[in-house]
Amino acid sequence: MFPRLHFAVCFTAVLGPTLVHTLCPEAVNSSSLIQSLFPGALLNAIMHIFSFRVSDVLVCNETQRVSFWFVVTDPENTSELISGKDVERAVRISRNRINNAFLLTDETLEFLNIPPTLAVPAESGTPPWLIVFGVVIGVVGVGIIALLISSFIQKRRKKGVTEGEEEDCEEEACDKGNGVSHPVEEGADGVNRGFVGDIPFTKL
Amino acid sequence: MEKESRPSWEQPAQFVLACVSYAVGLGNVWRFPYLCQMHGGGGFLIPYLIMLVLEGVPLFYMELAVGQKMRLGSIGAWSAISPYLGGVGIASVVASIYLCLYYNVINAWSFWYLFHSFQEVLPWAECPLNSNHTGYLDECRKATATQYFFYRETLNITSAISDGGGVHVGQALCLLLAWMVVYLCIIRGIASTGKVVYFTATFPYLVLFVYLIRGLTLHGALNGLKYMFTPKLEQLANPTTWINAATQIFYSLGLGFGSLIAFASYNHHNNNFERQAIAVSLINSSTSIFACIVTFSIYGFKATLNYESCLERVKLLLLNTFSLAEDTINVDNITYWITELNKTHPNQFADLLPKLESCDLEAELDTAVEGTGLAFIVYTEAIKNMPLPQLWSVLYFFMLLLLGLGSMLGNVTAVTTPLRDLRFVTHYLSNETTNGLVCLFCLVLGLGFTTRSGNYWLTMFNDYGATFALLLIVLIEIISVCYIYGLEQFAKDIEDMIGHRPNWYWKIVWAIVSPLIIIMLFIFYIINYIMGGTPTYQAWDKDLGQSVTTPYPPYAQAFIILLLVSSIICIPLSALYTYCNRYTDKTDTLPK
DSSP, X not given: OOSOEEEEEOOOSSOOHHXXXXXXXXXXXXXXXXXXXXXXXXXXXXXXHHTOOGGGEEEEOOOSSSEEXXXXXXXXXXXXXXXXXXXXXXHHHTHHHHHXXXXXXXXXXXXXXXXXXXXXXXXXXXXXXXXXXXXXXXXXXXXXXXHHHHHHHHHHHHHHHHHHXXXXXXXXXXXXXXXXXXXXXXXXXXXXXXXGGGGGGOXX | OOOOOOOOOSSHHHHHHHHHHHHSSHHHHHTHHHHHHHTTGGGGHHHHHHHIIIIIHHHHHHHHHHHHHHOSOHHHHHHHHOGGGHHHHHHHHHHHHHHHHHHHXXXXXXXXXXXXXXXXXXXXXXXXXXXXXXXXXXXXXXXXXXXXXXXXXXXXXXXXXXXXXXBOHHHHHHHHHHHHHHHHHHTTTHHHHHHHHHHHHHHHHHHHHHHHHXXXXXXXXXXXXXXXXXXXXXXXXXXXXXXXHHHHHHHHTTTTSSHHHHHHHTSOTTOOHHHHHHHHHHHHHHHHHHHXXXXXXXXXXXXXXXXXXXHHHHHHHHHHHHTOOTTSOOTTTHHHHHHHHHHHSHHHHHHHGGGOOOOOHHHHHHOOOXXXXXXXXXXXXXXXXXXXXXXXXXXXXXXXXXXXXXXHHHHHHHHHHHHHHSHHHHHHSOHHHHHHHHHHHHHXXXXXXXXXXXXXXXXXXXXXXXXXXXXXXXXXXXXXXXIIIIHHHHHHHHHHHHSSOOOHHHHHIIIIIHHHHHHHHHHHHHHHHHHTOSOEEEEEETTTTEEEEEEOOHHHHHHHHHHHHHHHTHHXXXXXXXXXHHHHHHHHHSOO
């Protein structure tokens, strides 16, 4: 926020030459004053936007900060004013150009009662977060599938080996207890777990 | 068919890192700094460290000892301590399931924010425009842009818990991703987890360190640090300070969930867990303090920024109203000018008074926030003002993700380990399938938290799902180890494992001090719950643009009671079941 330049558009519903005087009793022919305030090139740019001449713009009611009211007269008939609504619309449409003409921004150049239309941020087709999401979930998915497949392959290989081992069982260390033969199983702490399953059945 | 021996950690370092990764979680980042601020800054460290020594380390040590000795998950381990105590293990598993359900939703949010950081303008930096592009959306104007992004875009939150709302598709997708990542990390049990924890335990420290440097070099950081470290020792007289310190230590170490027992059960029989227990507890607490420093430098930056913009606005207002020259007022002499102008132009100044904001740095720093509000609203606001915000945002949310993921690994392992101990599960289902089914189950139920009112349910689960149950579980654990199993027998087991008995300090703390502290916390929790009246929650009011304290509707209150009771009830039920079983067994063997 900076000290503001005010351009206040006088809303006049009633058009008439007398109104010009009531609104702007000390109205001066704008050319000298405005030209002293703003360089000619810029002024031409503004005037071009409005398609009016410098003399159609009357300046009055100056204040300490650079702020002023202005009314715009019809070029054909200088005693008629252009309605506030039309001027408002023109300002709204060409706001960007007006700002650029003064090398100011929406924050530094304010038209009272004409709120600036904010720029819409550029919207892309796919929201960018979906793209990143897609990449990450793809990588994770591939990782999971790869691990599952490798586990599956490892199990297959192991199965082949253990089937071979079970055939050897008949020759090597096998416990034949309760009529069932199974290889001696050792738990992690060296305890023979072969009988763990049988414990509930043994009654002392 | 050959039974596989119990899997074990490839390196003891994996076990330590797994415990660190589990214990160091989001709470270290978003709860501890809040407590520090609430209870007198640097002074809070005194009760915190005392509680760490009296309660944290001994209980941690005990859980590791039980797990390593019994070499089974929580259900099997406590059944081995005493057949009537299997329920304690079941209660732990239920609490872990509750935690798994909602904790991963927070990770989903981290993912959401992480993915949204890859934009030129961070989406929470500016408010979106209203329909005719003349200004910002109302809700966003009344709140802040970061609050709007969290409550509206991320959660699309409804105004009350009774307002269901549909599932937020973006959240659901992120939750799916979060569970897929968890599955990827636990797919082969600790063979996978052991490798992942090298990264999840260490990377957050790197980010915290980078943030420390960044934070300390931010303008205004020192204000925050000064504020935090100025001890207000009168807070030590407040019993709430000590209660909060004890509670924080308790929950921060993740006791009672069965995760520590599960991790330790994969240890080699002679692993020296005593040193590891002390190390992990100390690392956890130091991380909290470290995160506190980072948080407060960022708080300081944010508060100073807000304070200085406030001063700018006041200066502009004065300049414009009194038509002063540009350079007359600046930050240093603004108070002088205010008094001057009040004297010289009293009428004008009186008109100005309603518009004049009072700018107070202390007030800005006093806005203590915890939890998701701190992580997703306050931090993001600070980040958007840093140079290169996208980079800092990505780093920050990646760190949050790793912290959350590390804790999730522990919680899911606490559920899968007892499952894998059941023989019929191991017989019919492979490791990958069991883990997959657990993840799928939690994902499907967790989708409930991605609905528009999901955040309210999440807060309910967070506040009531595990808090009370854990206190009871750990109390029963310590009492049963000391008095049912026997302290002497326990000491002998430890000597068997690590070669020397625990010294008198441990014995006294286990037998007397820790149980007393937990009983005190327990009583305090019950009193708080009863005296608190109707439980309330913070509902987001989109017309006001802020949170409103709302009481829970009756069915939600009933659900709270269900949550509180459901895990605890397993303990007596299981004891009863075992008793009945034994009784029928005995009658069966009577001679006929």
